[in-house]
Amino acid sequence: MLTNYIKIAWKVLLRHPFYTFITLFGITLTLTVLMVVTSFLDHLFGPHYPEVKRGRSLYIATVIQTDSASTTMSSGPASFDFLTKYAKSLKSAERVAIMSNFSFSNAYANGKRIKLNTKYTDVDFWSVADFEFLEGKPYDETNVRNADHVAVITDALREQYFGNDAAPVVGKTIDIENINFRVIGVVKGSPPTRLYTYSDVYFPYTAPKSNYQEKGMRGRFVAIVVAKSAAERKDVQAEFDSHVARIPKAEYSEDKRFNMLIVKADTYFDHFINMFTRSDKDRVALYGIVGLVLLMIMGLPAVNLVNVNVSRILERASEIGVRKAFGAPSKALLWQFIIENVFITFIGGAFALLLTLVVIHFINSSGWIAYADLTINLPVFAISILVCLVFGLLSGVLPAFRMSRLKIAEALKV
Amino acid sequence: MIKLQNVEKVYRTSSIETLALNNINIDVKKGEFVSIMGPSGCGKSTLLNIIGLLDAPSKGQIEIDGSPVKRYTDKHLAELRNRKLGFIFQSFHLINDLSVIDNVEIPLLYRNSSAKERRELAQEALEKVGLSNRMKHFPKQLSGGQKQRVAIARAIVGKPEIILADEPTGNLDSAMGNEILGILQKLNTDGATIVMVTHDEAMAKKTDRLIRLFDGTQVS
Numbered sequence: 266m267l268t269n270y271i272k273i274a275w276k277v278l279l280r281h282p283f284y285t286f287i288t289l290f291g292i293t294l295t296l297t298v299l300m301v302v303t304s305f306l307d308h309l310f311g312p313h314y315p316e317v318k319r320g321r322s323l324y325i326a327t328v329i330q331t332d333s334a335s336t337t338m339s340s341g342p343a344s345f346d347f348l349t350k351y352a353k354s355l356k357s358a359e360r361v362a363i364m365s366n367f368s369f370s371n372a373y374a375n376g377k378r379i380k381l382n383t384k385y386t387d388v389d390f391w392s393v394a395d396f397e398f399l400e401g402k403p404y405d406e407t408n409v410r411n412a413d414h415v416a417v418i419t420d421a422l423r424e425q426y427f428g429n430d431a432a433p434v435v436g437k438t439i440d441i442e443n444i445n446f447r448v449i450g451v452v453k454g455s456p457p458t459r460l461y462t463y464s465d466v467y468f469p470y471t472a473p474k475s476n477y478q479e480k481g482m483r484g485r486f487v488a489i490v491v492a493k494s495a496a497e498r499k500d501v502q503a504e505f506d507s508h509v510a511r512i513p514k515a516e517y518s519e520d521k522r523f524n525m526l527i528v529k530a531d532t533y534f535d536h537f538i539n540m541f542t543r544s545d546k547d548r549v550a551l552y553g554i555v556g557l558v559l560l561m562i563m564g565l566p567a568v569n570l571v572n573v574n575v576s577r578i579l580e581r582a583s584e585i586g587v588r589k590a591f592g593a594p595s596k597a598l599l600w601q602f603i604i605e606n607v608f609i610t611f612i613g614g615a616f617a618l619l620l621t622l623v624v625i626h627f628i629n630s631s632g633w634i635a636y637a638d639l640t641i642n643l644p645v646f647a648i649s650i651l652v653c654l655v656f657g658l659l660s661g662v663l664p665a666f667r668m669s670r671l672k673i674a675e676a677l678k679v
Numbered sequence: 680m681i682k683l684q685n686v687e688k689v690y691r692t693s694s695i696e697t698l699a700l701n702n703i704n705i706d707v708k709k710g711e712f713v714s715i716m717g718p719s720g721c722g723k724s725t726l727l728n729i730i731g732l733l734d735a736p737s738k739g740q741i742e743i744d745g746s747p748v749k750r751y752t753d754k755h756l757a758e759l760r761n762r763k764l765g766f767i768f769q770s771f772h773l774i775n776d777l778s779v780i781d782n783v784e785i786p787l788l789y790r791n792s793s794a795k796e797r798r799e800l801a802q803e804a805l806e807k808v809g810l811s812n813r814m815k816h817f818p819k820q821l822s823g824g825q826k827q828r829v830a831i832a833r834a835i836v837g838k839p840e841i842i843l844a845d846e847p848t849g850n851l852d853s854a855m856g857n858e859i860l861g862i863l864q865k866l867n868t869d870g871a872t873i874v875m876v877t878h879d880e881a882m883a884k885k886t887d888r889l890i891r892l893f894d895g896t897q898v899s
């Protein structure tokens with residue numbers, strides 16, 4: 266039965282190369298776009314190097330001071346002092362790391378200027394982020410206490426600054442903004458899309474120019490809080506909220522300009538969404554736009570599919586008449602056309618998988634995102650197939666339903 | 680085996696009403712070979728379609744194998760067509776995308792039979808029409824006479840008691856036509872009840888009985 270249907274489906278595909286091309290093109294394109302987009306979202310939000318603990322992490326990245334009427338507002342990263350007091354002290358957390366937001370510097374090698382991303386971190390940063398050390402080790406509490414001029418650099422910077430001869434660079438010095446730092450470790454670099462862990466060079470927060478001693482609510486630091494499990498993030502959030510609630514108004518009111526302090530420990534995704542949306546209304550609008558775009562991506566090929574299906578099925582009146590005359594109930598015919606559509610969808614899915622692999626490989630190797638690590642994970646693929654299947658069914662069932670109701674005598678007149 | 684009582688068929692379109700069949704009474708006995716004749720447009724195909732449960736009468740009663748057809752539901756009719764009836768059409772109606780053997784297997788797809796069983800029965804049916812050497816061919820690779828023999832194999836593969844043929848030789852030359860009639864006669868001798876619509880007086884004479892239609896009315 267099934268082989269009979271698939272044989273027919275296959276023959277129908279071969280019989281109309283043009284329709285087949287259009288259909289498969291639509292399905293393949295849709296699935297490819299979907300898979301690449303999902304893969305990219307996974308790259309942005311999923312737990313990947315070096316933030317592999319993202320699934321149980323919370324991010325404290327923005328402090329907002331405002332008044333209840335929202336007439337004045339001031340927002341930005343937190344001060345080191347704020348995070349030490351209210352984040353480091355979280356008892357329900359497994360570990361809390363504080364790091365500076367991105368900043369830029371210059372290094373000079375043989376008279377050549379190298380533009381750099383720099384980051385100041387505490388020691389816990391190296392256990393919250395799972396960097397792979399190619400050489401040496403991270404700085405420790407002693408380095409921090411002594412305000413040692415030490416630095417961890419990435420492999421890319423090692424090559425740029427020291428050249429690509431294989432000799433180890435740990436112990437050598439690197440000149441950044443006219444200060445000599447001793448290289449203490451070399452890590453495999455990470456993509457710049459991991460905003461809070463990406464850098465070219467990492468210093469202890471006590472190194473010069475980190476401004477960690479600044480007072481006040483806001484500054485240039487963010488914190489990543491790792492909970493013991495994804496579920497326990499709720500407790501951590503509650504504890505952090507209570508810490509924030511206990512901050513006396515005087516500390517953030519800045520001469521009565523503000524009477525509200527908004528700072529959250531959010532999951533990476535929520536924290537990302539909250540960068541663009543301030544209210545629930547904004548969020549609804551954002552999801553609406555995303556939904557509309559998705560609908561466009563999926564909808565156009567689906568409509569095209571319905572068209573192709575209708576014209577294809579109409580040509581097969583004789584087949585439908587014969588099958589009915591020899592005892593096929595309408596339901597069996599309905600199934601036949603559904604199975605055909607599913608079969609075609611799977612062929613499209615196979616093409617899309619190949620195409621996506623090519624596109625992802627291209628993105629990864631193009632240098633468009635340094636250290637890009639896009640992958641097709643199976644859930645992504647499964648979701649894509651499922652969505653396309655739904656469209657395949659919708660676009661196939663309607664015409665099939667009409668045809669399966671066809672009067673036999675009419676169908677056989679041709 | 681087949682009994683029609685006061686059968687009437689009216690085709691209604693928005694503007695016209697055609698009385699295609701008017702008060703038809705037929706009784707075909709088990710094992711009979713009956714032919715239906717009449718000028719073009721007199722209602723032969725309509726009658727055969729009604730006997731074959733491909734179309735419902737506007738009025739009247741049909742009995743197949745002693746039991747009246749009461750419920751014209753899709754599932755019930757499909758089952759009856761599958762078990763009791765085998766069709767042969769003037770224009771063959773083979774599915775071009777399927778090989779000869781796959782075409783012949785179609786009626787068996789809609790009952791509970793294994794792939795092996797289906798293959799065996801289809802081979803057997805093709806042997807009966809002398810085409811067991813063309814199983815892997817496709818309809819396009821066959822002559823008209825061969826196509827009609829495949830269609831006969833398809834009609835008999837499920838071993839139905841009744842075979843309904845609508846001008847089975849209409850698209851064939853007389854030699855091929857006679858060959859097809861020969862096969863039908865053989866099936867009839869083996870026990871099949873056959874109703875055949877034909878144009879050809881000579882062919883009709885070779886059957887047990889002749890029903891003549893004129894303008895939707897039975898004249899003999």
Ligand SMILES: Nc1ncnc2c1ncn2[C@@H]1O[C@H](COP(=O)(O)OP(=O)(O)O)[C@@H](O)[C@H]1O
Pocket residue numbers: 690691692697699717718719720721722723724725726
């Ligand atoms: N689906 C239909 N709608 C309207 N009229 C029809 C339809 N099918 C057949 N007829 C009419 O019914 C009459 C009998 O047709 P048919 O049974 O095909 O004749 P025959 O097979 O004897 O040539 C003809 O007048 C034909 O035009």
Ligand SMILES: [Mg+2]
Pocket residue numbers: 723724725
């Ligand atoms: Mg006719």
